[in-house]
Amino acid sequence: MRLHRARPSAKASLAVGLVTLIALLVAVTVGRAAAASSRAKASSITIGVLYAFTGPNAQNGTTGMAGCLAGVTAVNAEGGVLGTTLKCKPFDTKGDPADAVPATNQMLASASNLAMVIGPSDEAPATIPITNAAKIPNFATVGDPRQDTNTDAYFYRLTPSDSVQGYALGYFGAKYGYKHSASVFTSDLGAQTSVPTFKARYKQLGGKLAADLTLAPGKSSYRTEVEKVINSHPNAIFTEMDPQTAATFLSEYQQLNNNKLPLIVTTQRANQPDFITAVRKAIGVAAFKKSVWTVAPYVEATGLGFQTYKKTILGLNGKVKDAQSYVGHPYSTADYDGIVIAALAMTKANSSKGSVYNKFITGITSAKKGATIVRTYAQGVAAIKAGKKITYIGASGVLAFNRYHSAPREFALYKYNSTTGNMDSVKVFPGAALLPK
């Protein structure tokens, strides 16, 4: 008997075909039901927190999350946006543009009901085009001067450009008598972007640099460099460094200079808790209080907007580790304001869809005739519902976006407060005087 493979009968083929068709129909139906269910279950609006959460810049993520949690808490306390609560979801850029791009794509693909993004930092040039193309409003505290002429419609900068920071440093140094100073900045992008305008403004106002060094960050020793600076006898050192470099450099300076430090004037980087903790321990509280000052964007600590932020962030002491350290923090304060601004814009637009509410954002903070000044989300929502025009002045103060979506701000001198453990503003500089004519 010859063995052969039996051909399937016509009936069997029909049966298989029917079963396949039914299976496909079931799959499509179940899939649609799941999608509908998912949409129904998306009962919260997601804010993407796009920062480094691991690696050497992990502090950025902690700070961004603190600001986000403060913002959503304040908004959710008033019933959320259009009856929907907000939630923060972190996405780790690892502090590297090469990792930031896939993190951004993952965020866009996976975050349900993504309405806005806060962050990142120096990786922003890599991620802004992506969020802009996705029409998701993106608020960031990036100081890179390349954003001074930003043309991405969905990108908003909440802190001043590093070029303006540089002008502020140079203005302070020359105007307040420190005309024989040293310039010591690390070579990373975040520090170097302040240097050209610092030097230009400082020299323009009569200052002369006694020493001018660029340090490679994170080295095990800077003693040779410290000797060079000591030998130049500066009356101040103008600088921006990461906490580890600053702690090493300044402690070695103390050791080699008979336990003395000149005045150290640095940028808003030194207002951050990781810098304060690291450098204060390395050089001692007394030396830190006496010698380390910062020139940074002004945060008015007495306004209702700031007080609301302060109360909210301190109330998060379980969710945010060491919440007190974020009270005067320039970046977490700005991120908080970004969320409130976006929430008010969504309320005004009656939509949480980025492409719809984006055009309302600049109007929330712009000064206009007949507008009601509001300082909290609660005040803003009440005024909008009453049909009024509003101008939001929040925790960071005035954040009126210019045509490049950057918010120019005043600068102030900060000194260490040993009671609170934070840097407090002691003097505000007149905005117009900072910039060259």
Add this chain to the structure above:
Amino acid sequence: MNQITLAIGFGLVTSSILALSAVGFTLQFGVTNIFNLAFGDVMTASAFVAYLVNVKLHESIWLALVAGGLAGGVLSVLINRLIYTPFLRRGTALFTMVMVSLAVATIVQNVIQAGVGSNFYGYEPVHETSLHVAGMLLTPRQFAIIGIAVASMTGLHLLLKHTRLGKAMRATSADASLARSCGIECDRITTAAWMLSGTLCGLAGVVLVMNLATFDATTGNSFLLVIVAAAVFGTVGKPYGAMVGAVVIGISSELAAIVSPSLKDVAAFSVLVIVLIVRPNGLTLNFRIRRPVEVTAA
């Protein structure tokens, strides 16, 4: 004060830290042929153990140094036994082992960061006056760091030259199969080598942080490149070569900083490149291409 003499003094401190770490790194490669990229992160872990002893338990920094060294040794042995050895038993290729060590490095760093967060830490501060010695300007603690490095290198030399363990290590490093045939228990020698090199790693992590004033979860990893450079300079696998590499790279980078701080790394790696052009296998003459060490089942 003469800037060159000062820079040499500062360079000796850097060289001391580098010597401890580069010798530990090269010892691991010499005995087991593993290019261990997790070395820097084990330094960080050891530094945190020392932090616990010094700051949380309020013990002296010298006791913390011992604790850190032991922690580095134990952690290194565990990593080798639990992760590297199983891969080697399967005959994993050298390049793949490098990738495995990179994965271990990432895991260790992220576990540390998950535990301690993104904050910066430091040992109990000690405010010392610098001492002028032979034109150099160093604190007592920096002299102690140099002393620790010299003592460790001397101890290592005596161990390798004059003890059975040292001879067994050198034999295993030279030819593991032959050493096994001669009755040397290579697995035990390998464990001893990892304990020794891991202890050096731990000591290096603690003295690095003593010198830095502050550290975080990524500090050790950022130092790895210059450690590898010092090891490669003196031929990977040769402890004496690594010692020479550490001194040359440490001092040359401080001397270059006199001209410009930006030249520190340029000088260090330029010296390395020049040596490799003249001697492609590093400074030491007798270098052989190695295969991964065969690992027998226990």
